Amino acid sequence: MKLKKTVRDVELNGKRVFCRVDFNVPMEEGKVTDDTRIRAALPTIEYMTGKGAKVILASHLGRPKGEVKEDMRLTAAGEQLSELLGKPVRKLDASVGEEVEQAIASMKDGDILLLENVRFNPGEEKNDAELAKQFAELADVFVNDAFGTAHRAHASTAGIAQYIPGVLGFLLEKELDVLGKALSDPERPFTAIIGGAKVKDKIGVIDNLLDKVDNLLIGGGLSYTFTRAQGHQTGDSLVEEDKVELAKSFIQKAKEKDVNLYLPTDAVVANAFSVVAETKIVSVGEISEGWMGLDIGPETAERYKQVILDSKFVIWNGPMGVFEMEPFANGTKTVADAMAETAAYTVIGGGDSAAAVEKFEVADKMDHVSTGGGASLEFMEGKELPGVAVLEDRE
Numbered sequence: 351m352k353l354k355k356t357v358r359d360v361e362l363n364g365k366r367v368f369c370r371v372d373f374n375v376p377m378e379e380g381k382v383t384d385d386t387r388i389r390a391a392l393p394t395i396e397y398m399t400g401k402g403a404k405v406i407l408a409s410h411l412g413r414p415k416g417e418v419k420e421d422m423r424l425t426a427a428g429e430q431l432s433e434l435l436g437k438p439v440r441k442l443d444a445s446v447g448e449e450v451e452q453a454i455a456s457m458k459d460g461d462i463l464l465l466e467n468v469r470f471n472p473g474e475e476k477n478d479a480e481l482a483k484q485f486a487e488l489a490d491v492f493v494n495d496a497f498g499t500a501h502r503a504h505a506s507t508a509g510i511a512q513y514i515p516g517v518l519g520f521l522l523e524k525e526l527d528v529l530g531k532a533l534s535d536p537e538r539p540f541t542a543i544i545g546g547a548k549v550k551d552k553i554g555v556i557d558n559l560l561d562k563v564d565n566l567l568i569g570g571g572l573s574y575t576f577t578r579a580q581g582h583q584t585g586d587s588l589v590e591e592d593k594v595e596l597a598k599s600f601i602q603k604a605k606e607k608d609v610n611l612y613l614p615t616d617a618v619v620a621n622a623f624s625v626v627a628e629t630k631i632v633s634v635g636e637i638s639e640g641w642m643g644l645d646i647g648p649e650t651a652e653r654y655k656q657v658i659l660d661s662k663f664v665i666w667n668g669p670m671g672v673f674e675m676e677p678f679a680n681g682t683k684t685v686a687d688a689m690a691e692t693a694a695y696t697v698i699g700g701g702d703s704a705a706a707v708e709k710f711e712v713a714d715k716m717d718h719v720s721t722g723g724g725a726s727l728e729f730m731e732g733k734e735l736p737g738v739a740v741l742e743d744r745e
């Protein structure tokens with residue numbers, strides 16, 4: 351892969367910089383519950399303001415699908431940023447248009463402005479050329495520091511670089527460096543743990559992982575598509591019906607490749623997606639109608655713990671259950687504690703997984719907490735991420 355220019359390589363004094371960050375942070379009742387991703391963007395922001403740039407920050411939050419969603423505004427993220435920086439950050443209610451142009455025209459060198467959620471624009475996820483051009487017209491330089499979104503070819507992550515020069519921010523540079531080094535020759539046994547709820551996004555990555563790892567542990571919402579592939583019923587659990595065949599093929603591929611594929615053998619099930627739901631522990635073959643699996647069971651958690659302790663390199667993406675709710679947190683906590691205890695080199699990827707290790711107070715015991723989940727998985731596949739590919743090459 352070619353080396354890319356960074357924010358160090360461009361003139362910033364007096365320049366307007368469109369800086370794509372990933373402030374897609376976990377939120378509850380309008381408050382940021384984990385600010386890891388905001389803190390991770392600070393070095394680039396502070397460097398640019400220190401050099402006299404006018405810093406225009408852009409991010410998405412959630413998946414509003416091209417519409418304005420009140421609960422997906424970036425207002426709280428902006429307030430959190432302002433507090434962390436100890437200086438004001440002006441937050442706008444749009445990301446393109448007259449209000450934005452006027453606000454930028456009145457910026458002074460060293461000022462910071464945060465645009466509204468870019469995914470409120472229907473063109474963002476389509477990488478619409480018109481929207482990309484509108485973003486580009488706001489600035490002189492594009493700095494991409496959104497590692498968590500670098501696997502998306504969207505208007506604010508990739509399209510914009512067609513019109514103004516794009517360079518790496520420090521966070522993106524560091525993520526590529528650390529993950530690249532760690533993955534170039536991982537010590538073995540090499541274990542990947544995949545969970546979470548973005549089943550459609552993550553299931554494809556498993557194909558590639560099966561060519562690389564010694565052990566693959568599956569948990570979280572993702573696991574029930576596999577449970578179905580094993581021929582079991584799954585009640586009301588999260589299942590991607592059209593991926594069941596794919597999951598079957600992965601079970602087969604793991605056998606052929608001699609990869610130890612670990613699937614849950616028991617689950618914590620609930621009669622509602624609620625902290626006050628009735629719960630019980632059942633074997634995976636016994637999830638009946640009216641019940642949904644919301645965590646791996648204790649037997650599965652113990653098995654996964656042993657594999658982690660016996661590994662030399664572990665990458666973990668996606669919680670084992672709905673860890674935000676106490677009754678379904680045990681699986682994720684057991685895995686987090688095992689990750690803290692193991693002598694293996696440990697990498698955590700993903701917004702919610704990073705939030706989980708923070709919650710269980712083991713983040714500082716990990717070798718690398720990546721701000722990207724899907725992005726780190728796609729990077730592991732050896733693909734050049736679209737948000738990186740568009741940036742200027744070093745001479």
Ligand SMILES: Nc1ncnc2c1ncn2[C@@H]1O[C@H](COP(=O)(O)OP(=O)(O)O)[C@@H](O)[C@H]1O
Binds near residue numbers: 699701
């Ligand atoms: N069994 C499950 N059913 C529904 N949601 C789940 C289940 N297990 C985990 N989750 C949810 O998955 C979310 C995280 O998924 P994802 O975004 O894929 O992870 P990450 O952000 O770490 O990449 C968490 O909010 C968690 O509550």
Ligand SMILES: O=C(OP(=O)(O)O)[C@H](O)COP(=O)(O)O
Binds near residue numbers: 412548701722
């Ligand atoms: O949270 C993110 O990804 P992750 O859950 O894989 O870490 C990124 O902000 C990307 O979000 P997206 O998966 O809606 O494009």
